[in-house]
Amino acid sequence: MHAAVLRYVDHVARHGSIRKAADALSVASSAVNRQILRLEDEMGVQLFERGRRGVRPTAAGELLLRHVRETQNEFKRTSAEIASLGGTVSGDVRIISLESLLVRFLPEVVQEMSARHPKLSFTVLSVHPSEIGEALRSGDNDFGVLFVDNRHRGVDVIAEFPTAVGALMRPDHPLAARKSLTLTECVSHPVMMLQDRWLLDAIMATEFADSGARFVPRIVSNSIEFMRQTIKSGLGIGFFTPIGFIDEIRRGELVHVPLAEPGLAQSRIGILVPRYRRLSPPARLMINHISERLRAFGDLLAAPRRPPERRRSAARANGR
Secondary structure: HHHHHHHHHHHHHHHHHHHHHHHHOOOOHHHHHHHHHHHHHHHHOOEEEOOOOEEEEEEEHHHHEEEEEEEEHHHHHHHHHHHHOOOOOOOOEEEEEEEHHHHHHHHHHHHHHHHHHEEEEEEEEEHHHHHHHHHHHOOOOOOOEEEOOOOOOEEEEEEEEEEEEEEOOOOOOOOOOOOOOHHHHHHOOOOOEEOOOOOHHHHHHHHHHHOOOOOOOOOEEHHHHHHHHHHOOOOOOEEEEEEHHHHHHOOOOEEEEEEEEOOHOOEEEEEEEHHHOOOOHHHHHHHHHHHHHHHHHHHHHHHHHHHHHOHHHHHHHHOO
């Protein structure tokens, strides 16, 4: 099967349109369509369902698409291994990640790896939790840096690091001096929630069934940066791991109080790899570097936190 046809099949499936795939490939749409029709004739099956809203793979098309992507990824890995024989590390590393890691943690990791290996390129994407399993199984991505979740199938956790989902707030908040909190204890204060709250939903349902409490968020958003600014402005409590807010926490601008619920207090961030995937040398290097940085980050989190700003100010006012 000619390599061009594999690319056509892949692009048509990704774009859901022969015309859009042709535009992305910079070829005539008639040429793409002709190649797809010829391939369907050779295989004796229809590979795409064609409709007014575009095209989508049939069951046979999905099987072929899996082969196409495995072939393309295997070629990239082999090319990277050949390059590494001469001492050069090159190729593309594809990562899916939690948004909080994309905001503060991974930019520094990518910067460090780019300085060490200038011929590396990176694709780093945030993925909705409902799409994580497929994003890992698809073969499009080398690995994910995500919450460890037993619901993911066909995935191996090759490294993991403890973290804790907690209540994030300003240091002058009434709950800021607490060592831990329950979700029920937060209900009487204004709260803000990520639109996607998959980690909290099941735990809230269990706890609130016992306590009778209920969250009515003041603010709902799908943006970590928006939430950062609104929490700093004192509009309410947010619920996050500390990793995306470490700078503000270390500067004493925000306080992270761990939540007591076991499913939140014992969360884990892991490096998740599709099972049976052969990692390229660049992907292995990146995984090792992320592992080192996450361990260092864990040590940073374990350091004593600053007392809330209002408590330090009161101590100074009293001459202590």
